[in-house]
Every structure is written in C-alpha cells, then in structure tokens.
Amino acid sequence: xxxxxxxxxxxxxxxxxxxxxxxxxxxxxxxxxxxxxxxxxxxxxxxxxxxxxxxxxxxxxxxxxxxxxxxxxxxxxxxxxxxxxxxxxxxxxxxxxxxxxxxxxxxxxxxxxxxxxxxxxxxxxxxxxxxxxxxxxxxxxxxxxxxxxxxxxxxxxxxxxxxxxxxxxxxxxxxxxxxxxxxxxxxxxxxxxxxxxxxxxxxxxxxxxxxxxxxxxxxxxxxxxxxxxx
Numbered sequence: 001x002x003x004x005x006x007x008x009x010x011x012x013x014x015x016x017x018x019x020x021x022x023x024x025x026x027x028x029x030x031x032x033x034x035x036x037x038x039x040x041x042x043x044x045x046x047x048x049x050x051x052x053x054x055x056x057x058x059x060x061x062x063x064x065x066x067x068x069x070x071x072x073x074x075x076x077x078x079x080x081x082x083x084x085x086x087x088x089x090x091x092x093x094x095x096x097x098x099x100x101x102x103x104x105x106x107x108x109x110x111x112x113x114x115x116x117x118x119x120x121x122x123x124x125x126x127x128x129x130x131x132x133x134x135x136x137x138x139x140x141x142x143x144x145x146x147x148x149x150x151x152x153x154x155x156x157x158x159x160x161x162x163x164x165x166x167x168x169x170x171x172x173x174x175x176x177x178x179x180x181x182x183x184x185x186x187x188x189x190x191x192x193x194x195x196x197x198x199x200x201x202x203x204x205x206x207x208x209x210x211x212x213x214x215x216x217x218x219x220x221x222x223x224x225x226x227x228x229x230x
Contacts, residue, residue: 126184
C-alpha cells in the first residue's frame with residue numbers, strides 16, 4: 001500500500017464524518033441556510049488566499065521545474081477557477097461575492113491557515129504537501145459522492161458546486177498530490193513520514209471543523225469594538 005493510501009485509510013473516519021456533516025448533506029439536498037453559505041464564502045475566500053501563499057512557499061522547496069509548474073498552476077486554479085463554486089453559493093444566498101471578501105478569520109479558519117503555514121514554513125516539501133492535500137482530496141470525494149448519489153441536474157441549486165468538485169480536473173489535482181506525497185515519502189526518514197502523517201490528519205480534522213465553523217457561523221467568543229487608529 002502506498003503512503004498516500006495509508007494516510008487516506010487512517011483518515012477514513014474523518015472523511016465519513018465530513019460526508020455526513022449537515023452542511024455537506026445540505027448541499028446534496030439543495031438546502032443550506034443562507035447564513036451558513038455566507039459565512040462559508042467569507043472564510044473560504046481568506047483561506048484560499050493563504051493557500052496561494054503556501055503554494056508560493058512550496059515552490060521555494062522544489063528542486064525541479066515539474067514540481068514548480070504544478071504549484072504555479074494551482075495558484076492559477078485557486079485564483080481563476082475556484083471563484084465559480086463561491087459564486088454558486090452567493091447566487092443561492094442572494095448576495096454579491098464582492099461584498100463577502102476581506103472578512104476577519106474565525107477561530108477555526110485562523111487555526112487551519114496557521115497550521116498549514118507552519119508546515120510549509122518549517123517543514124519539508126513532503127510535509128507541505130501532506131498539510132495541503134486534504135483540501136482538494138476531501139472536496140473531490142464530496143463532489144464525486146454527491147454526483148453518484150444525487151445525480152444533480154442543472155436545476156439543482158448547487159449543481160455548479162457539485163459538478164465543479166466532482167470534475168476530472170479536481171480528480172487530477174488530487175491524484176497529483178497523492179503521487180507527489182508518495183515520491184517524497186519514498187525518500188523520507190521515519191521521523192519525516194510521521195510529521196507528514198500528523199499534518200495530513202490535522203488538516204483533515206480541520207476540514208471537518210471548517211464545515212462546522214460555517215454551519216454555526218462561528219466567531220470569536222468575546223466581541224471587541226473596533227477603535228479608529230489615528
């Protein structure tokens with residue numbers, strides 16, 4: 001069994017919990033509260049901005065241009081393609097995408113982005129890949145599962161979101177992550193592989209918590225009034 005498949009096997013209970021999450025189930029059913037959709041887009045916009053920055057850090061760890069090209073292409077994918085599922089959520093919620101940008105990070109999104117940034121700043125390329133992989137991997141499996149079970153037509157409220165993440169392009173991205181994780185693991189020490197495993201599991205747990213954060217509209221527990229800086 002490859003290292004990436006071992007990671008997926010160990011994380012399976014978390015994947016299953018994500019599939020059964022009320023937000024994810026609601027996407028399939030075409031019924032997610034407006035407030036949850038808005039909170040999700042606000043947080044995911046900032047999360048994906050950090051994702052692009054981490055891809056840039058990953059490039060600095062590459063030793064060949066094939067890897068550099070992959071990360072460069074993924075920055076373009078996030079900036080130019082992942083706006084489409086965001087716009088789908090905004091359309092259903094009846095809000096403008098432009099009005100949901102630059103929101104402060106909620107606790108879970110803050111923790112998740114800092115976790116990935118730490119892995120990319122202080123870890124190896126393998127650790128960086130392992131911390132990033134659960135994002136495309138879980139979304140691809142969600143999309144694939146919903147396409148199979150719901151069989152959405154263009155009249156489904158979340159047709160664009162489901163088909164975007166269940167599409168071949170996200171499948172290819174996920175497979176590339178798996179292949180690169182396996183290539184790094186083949187040369188890694190046992191200590192590095194443990195670090196890769198820990199990053200992968202933590203990111204997968206935080207993928208689950210990201211859905212909960214959006215569904216409950218999580219904010220910081222103590223409100224603070226903004227003070228104008230002179």
